[in-house]
Amino acid sequence: MSHKVAVLGTGKIGEALLSGMIRGGWSPSDLLVTARRPERAAQLRERYGVESVSNADAAKTADTLILTVKPQDMGALLDELAPHVPAERLVISGAAGIPTSFFEERLAPETPVVRVMTNTPALVDEAMSVISAGTHATDAHLAHAEEIFGGVGKTLRVPESQQDAATALSGSGPAYFYFLVEAMTDAGILLGLPRDKAHDLIVQAAIGAAVMLRDSGEHPVKLRENVTSPAGTTINAIRELENHGVRAALIAALEAARDRSRALASGNG
Numbered sequence: 001m002s003h004k005v006a007v008l009g010t011g012k013i014g015e016a017l018l019s020g021m022i023r024g025g026w027s028p029s030d031l032l033v034t035a036r037r038p039e040r041a042a043q044l045r046e047r048y049g050v051e052s053v054s055n056a057d058a059a060k061t062a063d064t065l066i067l068t069v070k071p072q073d074m075g076a077l078l079d080e081l082a083p084h085v086p087a088e089r090l091v092i093s094g095a096a097g098i099p100t101s102f103f104e105e106r107l108a109p110e111t112p113v114v115r116v117m118t119n120t121p122a123l124v125d126e127a128m129s130v131i132s133a134g135t136h137a138t139d140a141h142l143a144h145a146e147e148i149f150g151g152v153g154k155t156l157r158v159p160e161s162q163q164d165a166a167t168a169l170s171g172s173g174p175a176y177f178y179f180l181v182e183a184m185t186d187a188g189i190l191l192g193l194p195r196d197k198a199h200d201l202i203v204q205a206a207i208g209a210a211v212m213l214r215d216s217g218e219h220p221v222k223l224r225e226n227v228t229s230p231a232g233t234t235i236n237a238i239r240e241l242e243n244h245g246v247r248a249a250l251i252a253a254l255e256a257a258r259d260r261s262r263a264l265a266s267g268n269g
C-alpha cells in the first residue's frame, strides 16, 4: 500500500528533502508538494514530476505532512491546515525553534507531531537532522521521520529538551566552519597567497580533517597531536589560539546560540 508524503512550503529545505527522497527511491507519485507561488509549483512539477496541490488538499490526501515554511509563516499555515488534518496524520515540522506543543495546540487532539532540526548540508546529502517526538508521536512515527530525513544525511534522536542545544551545535554549525574558512583565507592572503589558492588549501584541509574525524575512530585530541610535533609550526599556532581565547569564545558562542533558540521557542522572537 502506498504511503503519501506531502511537503508543505517547498523552499530550499523542502526541495532538498524532496530531491533526497526521490534519489533514495521514493516514487514521485507518492509525493505531493505545496508552494505559495504558482511559478514555484510549476518549477517543482517540472524538476521532480511531483503533483502540486493546495495546502488543504495535501492535508486531506497525504499520510504524512512535512511542514517546511519559515517559522514566522507557521502560524498562518496551521490556521489554514487545521480544519483539514485528521488526528491520525503524522505532522513533521522542519522549522527551527518551534516546539511540538505549538502544533499540538492548533491541531486535532492527539495528532502525532515530530520536530526535526536539519541543516543546510541537506542540499548535498550531508545533513545532520535532529529528531524529537511530540506528546503523541510513537517510535514508529520517529522511525518514519528518520526514513525521510535519512535520505539527505544522518539523523539523531534527542529529547525535545535538547533541541536548543542541537540547534546551536549542528543547525548553526556549518556557519561556524564557513566563518573559520573565511578567516583562515584572509590569513593566507596576509601570508602572501592569492585568495583562490588560500581558499583551495583551507577547504581541502577542512574536508580532509572532517573525513578523518568521521572515519578514523580517533579522538580529536589524538588527531591534533598527530599534527603537533615538538617545537614545530602547529604548536606555535595553537599557543596563539589559546592566547586569544578561541576555545572560550566557541563555548560562549554556542551558549549564545542555544539561548537565542530558547528565546525563539518561547515566542520571545
Ligand SMILES: NC(=O)c1ccc[n+]([C@@H]2O[C@H](COP(=O)([O-])OP(=O)(O)OC[C@H]3O[C@@H](n4cnc5c(N)ncnc54)[C@H](OP(=O)(O)O)[C@@H]3O)[C@@H](O)[C@H]2O)c1
Pocket: 008, 009, 010, 011, 012, 013, 014, 034, 035, 036, 037, 040, 055, 068, 069, 070, 071, 073, 076, 077, 094, 095, 096, 097, 117, 118, 119, 120, 171
Ligand atoms: N535554511 C536553513 O539553514 C535551515 C536549516 C534548518 C532548518 N531550517 C528550517 O527550514 C524551514 C524552511 O527554511 P528555508 O530556508 O527552506 O526557507 P524558504 O526557502 O523560504 O522555504 C519556505 C517556503 O515556504 C513557502 N511558503 C510560505 N508560506 C506558505 C504557505 N502558506 N503555503 C505554501 N508555501 C508557503 C515559501 O514561499 P515563497 O517562496 O513564496 O516565500 C517558501 O518557498 C524554516 O522553518 C527553517 O527554520 C532552515
